[in-house]
Amino acid sequence: MTNTATRSLYEDYIKEMQTIADLRYASAVLQWDQETYLPPKGAPIRGQQIATLSEIAHKHFTDEKLGALLQELLAGDKLSADEKRNVELTWQDYSKQKKFPSSFVRTLAEAVNKSFHSWMEARKANDFSFFANDLARLIELKKQEADMLGYEHHPYNALLDDHDKGATVQLLDGVFSAIQQPLKELLGKIASQPVADDSFLRQHYNKDKQWQFGLQVVKELGYDMEAGRQDISEHPFTTNFNSKDVRITTRIDENDLSNMVWSCIHEAGHALYEQGLPLTEYGLPLGEPASYTIHESQSRLWENHVGRSRAFCERWLPVLQTYFPEQLGRVSLEQFYKGINKVEPSLIRTEADELTYHFHIMIRYELEKLLIGGAMNVKDIPGYWNEQYLTLMGVKVPGDKQGCLQDVHWSHGSFGYFPTYSLGSYYAAQFYSYANQSITDLNGLIKQGNTTPLLQWLRNAVHQKGRRFTSEELCKDICGETLNIEYFTGYLLGKYKDIYNF
Amino acid sequence: MTNTATRSLYEDYIKEMQTIADLRYASAVLQWDQETYLPPKGAPIRGQQIATLSEIAHKHFTDEKLGALLQELLAGDKLSADEKRNVELTWQDYSKQKKFPSSFVRTLAEAVNKSFHSWMEARKANDFSFFANDLARLIELKKQEADMLGYEHHPYNALLDDHDKGATVQLLDGVFSAIQQPLKELLGKIASQPVADDSFLRQHYNKDKQWQFGLQVVKELGYDMEAGRQDISEHPFTTNFNSKDVRITTRIDENDLSNMVWSCIHEAGHALYEQGLPLTEYGLPLGEPASYTIHESQSRLWENHVGRSRAFCERWLPVLQTYFPEQLGRVSLEQFYKGINKVEPSLIRTEADELTYHFHIMIRYELEKLLIGGAMNVKDIPGYWNEQYLTLMGVKVPGDKQGCLQDVHWSHGSFGYFPTYSLGSYYAAQFYSYANQSITDLNGLIKQGNTTPLLQWLRNAVHQKGRRFTSEELCKDICGETLNIEYFTGYLLGKYKDIYNF
Structure with missing residues (x-):
């Protein structure tokens, strides 16, 4: 040619x-x-x-x-x-x-729309049974999807692959079984120490001021408001219509400051990735993100490694104190840092700390495997869920709304998505460790409110590569090795040793 | 079969x-x-x-x-x-x-997008020449469109027909030449009387309160906020995505109350029409409005026949006074009614009174005929425009922004649209006269804030018929006769005789 x-x-x-x-x-x-x-x-x-x-x-x-x-x-x-x-x-x-007939795509889209509405009704009624039939139908369709896609070993592999090319049950079983024990041990050590006080976060915080503060933070982190906007929605999310129109949403709880602040940073992390994709590749794979997992590595990196660092507190607590002098005027840097990093087993995934978060994911992952593998009936979800929360975290689930109905994902037909949240965290720790080696005095820069070098490092290392690599290939490209969970466990151990003095 | x-x-x-x-x-x-x-x-x-x-x-x-x-x-x-x-x-x-190849549709859509942006630039620079080339290109495409569609007598007929099936240069020449003299005479009589005082409208009116008031009005008129919403945009408009999602926008000028109030009512008139279309006919002609002209008859009917009536003032002035006691506390009903109906030749179409409005349209109509007929060059538009404003209304145009750049329509490729505004007003007068005959004490009802019977009458007479009839057929169906401009001239004469005491 x-x-x-x-x-x-x-x-x-x-x-x-x-x-x-x-x-x-x-x-x-x-x-x-x-x-x-x-x-x-x-x-x-x-x-x-x-x-x-x-x-x-x-x-x-x-x-x-x-x-x-x-x-x-x-x-x-x-x-x-x-x-x-x-x-x-x-x-x-x-x-x-x-492999999918058009009719299947439409059937699935319509089933998703239906089950999204019944999920909302079920939440309102605090009763899983309102959602059960539509969910069962969706799972049936997802099994069909797995069959159409083809898979080795486990049908869930087909759905995992869809969210993170190359991710398998084998990989995840390995990662989760390797990480579960260290996390449990760490949790045990923390539990033996005095509980951190985060009650200052749960006072009355004016909505408009929260909104203003959130915007100030995401702008300083580099989110381009000329190529994006923030709105309110029930569940925070990031969406994009090209790399020059990347939108985030947040929700504001007037009685809990943490809800808004770290969800803004999290979504900004997603948005910075999308805004960093090359517009010249609009519509083409190289203009797309690498995977859901890598997407999550970006949101987690900003939310946790930056947003929950002591340096970040040094930059932003004084600003927060000018917004909320009554609520925060007498909170010291150490109190604040410890409070926002409080570790405690809890009911709600999106509000969980960096450590126990992964137990939430492990439960969902095991459940999805069972459901897609045909080893569990939909009606048994609440029982399994509640039992697992008790076993793994010692938490008693008071009702479905705070239990198995808490996440929107299944109603969207998203199976194989949750594990990317944990994988994303693990990659984030690994990437951040490398960024920290490459950027002189990264902590000092964050303290000064200058995250431009970090963003630039991520632009080069991750964003501008689009979908060129799979998650593992990208990790190897950046770090010279594939996923190594010791970065994550090491990061947590160092952080909580310091906070809890053990 | x-x-x-x-x-x-x-x-x-x-x-x-x-x-x-x-x-x-x-x-x-x-x-x-x-x-x-x-x-x-x-x-x-x-x-x-x-x-x-x-x-x-x-x-x-x-x-x-x-x-x-x-x-x-x-x-x-x-x-x-x-x-x-x-x-x-x-x-x-x-x-x-x-008759249109797909490529032509795309070319036109892209040309519209381009010229919309150059129109905005030209407005910013107050200089028509920034817009001239893109407009010339658009007119060329619209001429091609007319040729593809085919027409008798005048290419402009093809474009008129697109906005109002059956409307022609012949019809409009007749209507405008018949109405121009009576309007001029009426304007002359008004001009010989003392000028009405509307200065109370041009004080400082708080934005949020204006917004609240506008919402209260459109809701009481019957606009269903569960099937619609209001937002802010630079130019107020109504759009719909089905009859259960019909959205309006408004703009608020803190130094002019009238801008927001009557544009809200105007857009609500459009929206009530769309919300009244049968949802069962979604996607089909009987679920669509009859024509642009009939659409405008609905917005004008609510804006002028209802919204500028004495009865409406009786209903809403006391409410406005609770929103703005300082600005309106001492304004009497008569002052208010006269002020909001002040007649005065002016520069801006969307701010014009019910009488001189039609001179604005006649100028645009003649211009469009000349442009589409190939009898005028784009570069000559500002000169023609300014000269006509002086001749017909005695108004001196200070610059293109307030002259030939004031309307967005041409940048959208909308030629043949403006005349529907005048025709809509004339039909509105005719329809309202019939509604008034059918509904016992319509004025008394409006005074009480009960416009439900009027809305019901319009639902039956106009909305529920969808696109079954052309404008003229619908008029005949409702009134037993086709368009008769004497309803409009009679309405204006009665109103202004009363206000200006001649």
Whole structure:
């Protein structure tokens, strides 16, 4: 194939991929609107509109003409390395999507929409049974999806792979079994010490001032408000419609400052990743994030390694004190730092500390394996859940709303997603350790409110690479080794030794 | 064809039409977002995303399969009258759209996006020349559009027909030449009387309170906030994504109360129409408004016949006085009524009174005829504009921003739209006169804040009929006669005689 012919084919490829991206991001706008501004009576038809866009995007992406185009490009030899990688990754995605009939995609989208609403009803009623039938239907569809995708060893592998290419039950079983004991031991040591006092976080904090403070923080961290915005939603999330329009949401609890602050930083971490993806690759794999896991590594890195560090407290406590002199005027740096890092087994995943968080994930991971493997019935979820919370963390679940109904994910049909939260944390510790080695006096910089060098390091190490590598490949590219959980356990041990003096 | 076969075909028809509606309304959500919440750097790709959705919707709508389906349905005899009307109207639309190649639709959408941005720049610079090239390009495309559509007598007829089926240069020339003299005479009589005092409107009015008041008004008029919402945008507009999600926007000028109040009522008038369309006909012609003209008849009816009536002032001035005691506490009902109905030639169309408004439209109408007819160059627009404002209204235009750049319409590629504003006013007067005859003591009801009977009358007379009739057919259906401008001139004469005592 001549160079000119290759150019022309590659242009066609970009055009078609951008059309598909336009459809998918349009759907994302409709979903963002649904979570933020949609009037209640508009919900049913909105669900239909989103399903239609998904179906049309899927039809475009699985069109035989695109397949032929990809084949032709792959057969040639005139593409640059980046272009070749784009086409290869698209071919992988294409081959995967070809396994789903369009009707299945629509059925799934509609089932998700239905079960999202029944999940909300079930939460309102604090009764899992309202959600059980729709969830069972969704799990049935996810099993079908796993069968269509194909897998080795366990059907759950197909769904894991979808969130983090290459992640398997074998990998996760290994990671979780290796980490469970050290975390338990650490938790035991902490439990033998006096409980940290975080009561200062649970006073009345004015909504508008919280909102202002959250914005000030995310802006200073480098979130570009000209290429994004923050809104209120019931569950904080980040979404993007291209790298110049990356939106975050938060929620504000007037009686708990921590809810807003670290969710803002968490979502900003996601958003900084999206804003750092190359716009020139809009619609192409190299313009996309590497995986859900790597996405989470970015949010966790900012939320925990930066946002819960002593240096960060030194930068922001004085500012917080000017916003809330009555509530925080007499709280010392040490009190604040210890309070925001309090470790205590709890009910709600999103409010959990950095240590016990992973028990929340392990429970969900085991549950998902059982459900997708067909080894558990949906009706048995609440019983299993409550028992596991008691066994692993000694926590008694008072009702489904604070138990197995607390997360939106299953209602979205997201199975295989939760484990990426833990993996993300482990990669975050590893990446941060390397960043810390590369950047002179990173702590000092954070103390001064200068996180630009860190952001720049992440831009180079992670963001600008798009989807070029899998999580493990990226880790190796950055650190010279694949995932090593000792970075994470070492980080926690060091931090809590210091805080709890053992 | 058997009944069962017809049912099945009609179901296919509905499914395809709803898919197209989903695409079009998704595009409308993206546009709404663009006008309200889009971060500035997101604009370029947003334009591309909207263009892609337009193109795909157009491809679906002009698919030969849909044409064949429509033909088959039209050949049968088992459809109900409503179903038949849906199919007939769709066939008309289909035949029209088939005249445009998809590439033309995309070219037009992209040209619109480009010229919208250059229009904004030109406004900022107060210099038409920044907009001239993109506008010239758009006019070229609109001429091509007219040629593709076909027309008799004047290419502008093709564009008028697109906004109001059956409207022609002949009709409008007749209407405007008949109305111009009576309006001029009326203006002369008013000008010979003491000028009404509306200075109380131009004090400082707190933004939040204005916002609250506007919401209270539109809710009482019957706008369902569970099926809609209000936001801020630079130019107030109404948009809808189905009849259960109809959104309005407003703008608030802290130094001019009138800006917000009557634009809220105006947009609520549009929104009440959309909320009154039958949801069961989602995606089908009978679920759509009759025409731009009839749409405007609804907004004008609420804005002027209700919102600028003495009865309305009796209902709302006391409420306004509780919001703004300092500014309005000493303004009497008569002062208020006269002030909000002050007649005075002015520069800005959207701020014009009910009488001189139509001179603004006549100028734009003549201009559009000249431009689309090829009898005027784009570069000559400012000169013509300024000269006409001086001749018709004695108003000197200080710059393009307050002159030929004041309206967004041309930058949207909307030619043939402005005349529907005047026609809408004339129909509004005619409809309102009939409503007034049908509803016992309509004025007394408005005074009490009870506009439910009026809304119900409009629901029955106009809203629920969807696109069944053209503007003129609908008028005949409601009033037993087609457009008769004497309702409008009679209404104005009665009103201003009373206010100006001549």
